[in-house]
Amino acid sequence: xxxxxxxxxxxxxxxxxxxxxxxxxxxxxxxxxxxxxxxxxxxxxxxxxxxxxxxxxxxxxxxxxxxxxxxxxxxxxxxxxxxxxxxxxxxxxxxxxxxxxxxxxxxxxxxxxxxxxxxxxxxxxxxxxxxxxxxxxxxxxxxxxxxxxxxxxxxxxxxxxxxxxxxxxxxxxxxxxxxxxxxxxxxxxxxxxxxxxxxxxxxxxxxxxxxxxxxxxxxxxxxxxxxxxxxxxxxxxxxxxxxxxxxxxxxxxxxxxxxxxxxxxxxxxxxxxxxxxxxxxxxxxxxxxxxxxxxxxxxxxxxxxxxxxxxxxxxxxxxxxxxxxxxx
Numbered sequence: 321x322x323x324x325x326x327x328x329x330x331x332x333x334x335x336x337x338x339x340x341x342x343x344x345x346x347x348x349x350x351x352x353x354x355x356x357x358x359x360x361x362x363x364x365x366x367x368x369x370x371x372x373x374x375x376x377x378x379x380x381x382x383x384x385x386x387x388x389x390x391x392x393x394x395x396x397x398x399x400x401x402x403x404x405x406x407x408x409x410x411x412x413x414x415x416x417x418x419x420x421x422x423x424x425x426x427x428x429x430x431x432x433x434x435x436x437x438x439x440x441x442x443x444x445x446x447x448x449x450x451x452x453x454x455x456x457x458x459x460x461x462x463x464x465x466x467x468x469x470x471x472x473x474x475x476x477x478x479x480x481x482x483x484x485x486x487x488x489x490x491x492x493x494x495x496x497x498x499x500x501x502x503x504x505x506x507x508x509x510x511x512x513x514x515x516x517x518x519x520x521x522x523x524x525x526x527x528x529x530x531x532x533x534x535x536x537x538x539x540x541x542x543x544x545x546x547x548x549x550x551x552x553x554x555x556x557x558x559x560x561x562x563x564x565x566x567x568x569x570x571x572x573x574x575x576x577x578x579x580x581x582x583x584x585x586x587x588x589x590x591x592x593x594x595x596x597x598x599x600x601x602x603x604x605x606x607x608x609x610x611x612x613x614x615x616x617x618x619x620x621x622x623x624x625x626x627x628x629x630x631x632x633x634x635x636x637x638x639x640x641x642x643x644x645x646x647x648x
Contacts, residue, residue, distance in 0.1 A: 325420065326420045326421050326444070326604055327357060327418065328358040328360060328417070328419050329348065329357055329360070329420070330359075330361075330369075330423070331348045331349065331362065331377075331423045332365050332426075333345065333391040333393045333426060334365035334425065335451070336426075336581065337390050337391050337450075338451050338452050338462070338464025338465075338467075339467035339468070339581070339582065339586070340585040340589035341390070341391040341425050341593070342385040342386065342388050342389075342390070342593075343386045343589065343590045343594055343597070344448050344450060344597040345392070345393060345597070346382035346385055346594070346597065347593060347596070347597025348600060348601055349361075349377045349378075351598040351602065353379055355601060355605060359376070359378075360374050360377060361381075363375075363394055364393070365394075365426070365430070367396045367400065368393075370400050370401060370406055370413070372416070372417075386585075387584055387590075388584065388585075389583045389584055390582065391425075395426070404440070407436070407437050407440055411440075411441040421443070421444035421446075421609075422445045423445075423446055424445060424447050424448070425447075425448040425463070426449075426450055426451070427449070427453070428455075428628065430447070431447045431612065431625050431628055431629050432629055434610075435610060435626060438610050438625075439610075444609040446604055446609065446611055446612070447600075447613070447628065448463065448597065448600050449462040449463060449612060449613075449614060450463040452464040452468035452495060453465070453495065454502070455498060456614075456628055456633065457623065457627060457631035458612050458616075458623025458628045459612070459615055459621075459623070459633075460614070460615055460616050461592060461615060463592055463596065464581070465501065465502070466589045466592075468580045468581065470586055471579060471580050472494050472502060472510075472580060473509045473510050475579070476492055476512075479492060479574055480510065483541040483542070486541070486570060488569075488571070488572055489541065489542045489566075489571045489572070490541075490543050490572050490574060492574045493546045493548055493555040493573070493574070493575040493576065494545060495547075495576070496549055497549040498632075499519070499547070499549070499632070499635075500518055500547040500635055501635065502547070502580070503516070503517050503545050503546065503547035504517055504639055504640065506545060507545035507643060508639065508643050508646065511543070512542075512544060512643070513544055513647050514544045515647075516544070516545070517635065518547055519635045524558070527544065534647075534648075546558060555573050555575060559571050559572075592615060595615065596614070599613040611623060611624055
């Protein structure tokens with residue numbers, strides 16, 4: 321399959337937004353034009369495909385967006401697309417707009433939709449991983465992860481100033497429903513006393529042991545970073561149990577929430593997004609479909625979407641060891 325099989329590429333952002341999605345969109349649009357193709361933007365993800373919210377994009381329509389967080393195409397979750405009827409409507413709009421192939425920028429939910437849609441209607445599709453959680457298999461880094469990490473460490477550095485000024489223990493909850501990448505890396509970078517992540521079966525006694533070690537060596541303030549999916553319970557429960565164990569401690573809770581998803585993308589995310597956007601277009605022109613463009617060992621790779629959905633990036637055990645050694 322060569323270039324003559326594709327004249328128009330459709331591009332959408334889907335699922336939760338991530339900093340760098342605009343940079344990826346810009347790269348898809350400009351790589352399409354560079355290769356003599358048309359490019360059409362689909363607003364509001366799969367819902368926009370169902371509602372025919374589709375428009376032509378030229379090189380100037382993506383000017384001055386590489387530095388912007390969020391997504392100019394906007395994103396939405398679509399219940400209708402989970403039905404056969406919804407996907408049929410989406411396919412009819414794809415054909416009506418002359419779109420021959422689709423680039424989907426999003427996470428595993430978006431990729432699941434892309435895979436089913438592609439199989440049902442024989443649509444050529446390539447995914448670009450855009451999620452701050454960094455939990456998608458087939459790439460060392462997802463778009464938005466580096467920016468989210470920098471946002472978290474900036475926030476925790478500020479919290480540390482307050483913790484030290486008042487001899488306080490702060491529990492800081494970061495995003496990562498099923499994955500502890502943000503918690504583990506930001507915890508190491510910020511010198512956290514303890515880091516609680518879903519991948520490790522943490523026990524509250526171990527957290528107390530770590531706090532006890534710190535107390536014995538004269539540590540008067542602590543930061544404990546908690547991934548939101550941590551199985552010991554919510555960050556407020558952890559704070560409550562700690563207060564029962566250490567009634568003399570001044571304990572505070574900070575939930576960083578959606579500030580982690582916003583903000584201007586970092587240099588690393590802008591470059592990654594630019595590389596993956598171009599790779600997706602080139603991959604389609606080479607005849608690839610139902611794959612995700614990613615980066616491994618700093619080289620572009622393509623992973624079957626099925627694998628990207630079913631498998632998950634594993635937490636680096638060396639980093640867990642590093643966090644344990646440094647929390648003394």
